[in-house]
Amino acid sequence: MEITRFVFSLFFLVMMAVGSSGSPTHWRRKRVREPCKKLVFYFHDIIYNGHNSKNATSAIVGSPAWGNRTILAGQNHFGDLVVFDDPITLDNNLHSAAVGRAQGFYIYDKKEIFTAWLGFSFVFNSTEHKGSINFAGADPLMNKTRDISVIGGTGDFFMTRGVATLSTDAFEGEVYFRLRADINLFECW
Amino acid sequence: MEITRFVFSLFFLVMMAVGSSGSPTHWRRKRVREPCKKLVFYFHDIIYNGHNSKNATSAIVGSPAWGNRTILAGQNHFGDLVVFDDPITLDNNLHSAAVGRAQGFYIYDKKEIFTAWLGFSFVFNSTEHKGSINFAGADPLMNKTRDISVIGGTGDFFMTRGVATLSTDAFEGEVYFRLRADINLFECW
Amino acid sequence: MEITRFVFSLFFLVMMAVGSSGSPTHWRRKRVREPCKKLVFYFHDIIYNGHNSKNATSAIVGSPAWGNRTILAGQNHFGDLVVFDDPITLDNNLHSAAVGRAQGFYIYDKKEIFTAWLGFSFVFNSTEHKGSINFAGADPLMNKTRDISVIGGTGDFFMTRGVATLSTDAFEGEVYFRLRADINLFECW
Numbered sequence: 001m002e003i004t005r006f007v008f009s010l011f012f013l014v015m016m017a018v019g020s021s022g023s024p025t026h027w028r029r030k031r032v033r034e035p036c037k038k039l040v041f042y043f044h045d046i047i048y049n050g051h052n053s054k055n056a057t058s059a060i061v062g063s064p065a066w067g068n069r070t071i072l073a074g075q076n077h078f079g080d081l082v083v084f085d086d087p088i089t090l091d092n093n094l095h096s097a098a099v100g101r102a103q104g105f106y107i108y109d110k111k112e113i114f115t116a117w118l119g120f121s122f123v124f125n126s127t128e129h130k131g132s133i134n135f136a137g138a139d140p141l142m143n144k145t146r147d148i149s150v151i152g153g154t155g156d157f158f159m160t161r162g163v164a165t166l167s168t169d170a171f172e173g174e175v176y177f178r179l180r181a182d183i184n185l186f187e188c189w
Numbered sequence: 190m191e192i193t194r195f196v197f198s199l200f201f202l203v204m205m206a207v208g209s210s211g212s213p214t215h216w217r218r219k220r221v222r223e224p225c226k227k228l229v230f231y232f233h234d235i236i237y238n239g240h241n242s243k244n245a246t247s248a249i250v251g252s253p254a255w256g257n258r259t260i261l262a263g264q265n266h267f268g269d270l271v272v273f274d275d276p277i278t279l280d281n282n283l284h285s286a287a288v289g290r291a292q293g294f295y296i297y298d299k300k301e302i303f304t305a306w307l308g309f310s311f312v313f314n315s316t317e318h319k320g321s322i323n324f325a326g327a328d329p330l331m332n333k334t335r336d337i338s339v340i341g342g343t344g345d346f347f348m349t350r351g352v353a354t355l356s357t358d359a360f361e362g363e364v365y366f367r368l369r370a371d372i373n374l375f376e377c378w
Numbered sequence: 379m380e381i382t383r384f385v386f387s388l389f390f391l392v393m394m395a396v397g398s399s400g401s402p403t404h405w406r407r408k409r410v411r412e413p414c415k416k417l418v419f420y421f422h423d424i425i426y427n428g429h430n431s432k433n434a435t436s437a438i439v440g441s442p443a444w445g446n447r448t449i450l451a452g453q454n455h456f457g458d459l460v461v462f463d464d465p466i467t468l469d470n471n472l473h474s475a476a477v478g479r480a481q482g483f484y485i486y487d488k489k490e491i492f493t494a495w496l497g498f499s500f501v502f503n504s505t506e507h508k509g510s511i512n513f514a515g516a517d518p519l520m521n522k523t524r525d526i527s528v529i530g531g532t533g534d535f536f537m538t539r540g541v542a543t544l545s546t547d548a549f550e551g552e553v554y555f556r557l558r559a560d561i562n563l564f565e566c567w
Binding site for chain 1: 426428437438439440446447448459461462463479481482483497498499501509510512514529530531532533536537567
């Protein structure tokens with residue numbers, strides 16, 4: 001019968017559609033590589049050098065046997081552990097209003113070139129953003145850009161994950177540097 | 190024909206149902222904000238102060254140039270790095286049987302107020318729980334509650350993610366404090 | 379009518395199929411515990427001891443009040459913070475060509491036994507692998523195997539998560555140790 005054939009083909013079409021979305025127990029989801037949120041911030045690090053305690057936003061708190069905690073060590077600062085509480089701004093001006101704080105540490109981990117390992121958070125408490133974004137990863141800071149992981153978040157950034165691309169926007173000797181963070185979030189809740 | 194119209198409307202209804210669950214390649218999953226697991230623990234930190242090596246569960250291992258490793262530094266302990274191995278209990282009694290150990294570090298990262306950055310694990314090896322939960326995030330410890338990220342887990346907590354809400358349940362001077370951790374896991378495997 | 383009954387039963391069959399894959403707002407995905415990628419690497423740590431600065435790949439940069447930064451402290455090195463930049467090899471030979479670098483830190487966190495907390499990255503820049511894998515977790519290093527979390531990745535390992543099983547493949551006194559890392563990734567993008 002005509003209509004029965006039609007209904008059957010309909011049935012198979014629909015089952016194929018359902019099938020292509022997979023059965024829930026066996027299906028490995030194909031991920032979407034488009035960010036669900038994009039953010040750009042700058043943060044500003046002024047390292048304590050014995051003379052700038054009023055302005056400094058970071059300090060050396062660990063150093064190798066051959067170093068000290070006032071001057072960054074030789075051999076590309078290998079072994080220096082720095083803790084920071086840096087202002088976050090929307091543009092590249094240190095004197096712009098801070099929209100949050102970048103808090104955590106970095107640790108220079110290679111003798112031959114400048115490279116560091118970072119663990120830190122962006123902490124927001126403004127009308128625009130409340131909550132935190134947590135980061136971890138290697139920062140080979142002589143590269144123009146380098147990617148670290150967004151490992152979690154809270155508040156407005158609840159459970160988020162993603163990748164942050166860091167670039168050194170400016171530096172002045174061994175006292176000041178400014179990083180640009182292009183944050184691309186791929187898991188938003 | 191009556192039946193054909195009926196079948197067609199059926200078809201569209203079904204396709205809409207399928208469509209709303211999305212095609213696997215383009216679909217961004219709507220997340221469930223209900224925890225898949227809830228846990229509450231307390232952990233107890235006794236900082237080494239030069240006189241309590243028998244009871245101490247943590248010690249200062251990094252400090253700024255103006256500090257030392259026996260007494261927490263001025264300026265809200267900015268720059269002090271503390272490593273800990275703290276007992277975890279089910280209630281708020283330091284002398285209750287430990288069900289695991291909280292192991293890792295915190296680092297005071299701000300001069301103006303008390304705030305720290307945490308990286309640590311809850312390590313369990315009991316009949317009730319085996320495995321570990323890993324945490325990272327900012328802890329603005331003057332706030333009544335503060336959220337950090339659960340960034341992963343192993344064993345019973347394989348691949349888990351979530352948010353832990355910390356609150357200071359008690360503190361005695363600069364030697365003892367007790368944190369309550371309300372752990373809400375949103376990804377369970 | 380016959381055909382109407384048939385169409386109705388079809389309708390319910392299809393709705394059940396759709397229903398079993400869940401509605402997108404209420405459905406909690408059942409996870410696949412099969413790794414989407416498996417990797418095995420070795421990495422080699424040579425700790426600076428005052429005499430081996432040419433070969434050393436790691437150094438003590440924080441220590442408790444009773445320790446120093448040239449010799450690992452007593453009480454199972456409790457409180458020693460070590461930063462490292464270790465070669466990664468495909469086999470267990472220190473002299474094999476390095477395929478990447480393991481960069482980060484470990485911190486001994488218990489007085490009674492050897493155990494440490496790790497935060498580090500595998501950094502690759504070869505024809506085979508480009509990008510990084512980020513790790514965090516507790517390492518009770520007297521256990522034959524111990525699991526830590528893969529908390530994120532970049533490049534070839536974009537957004538990955540998983541579990542790495544570490545085992546001590548060799549050690550020579552307090553200067554050299556070699557870890558085997560069996561990496562099982564359960565989220566691949």
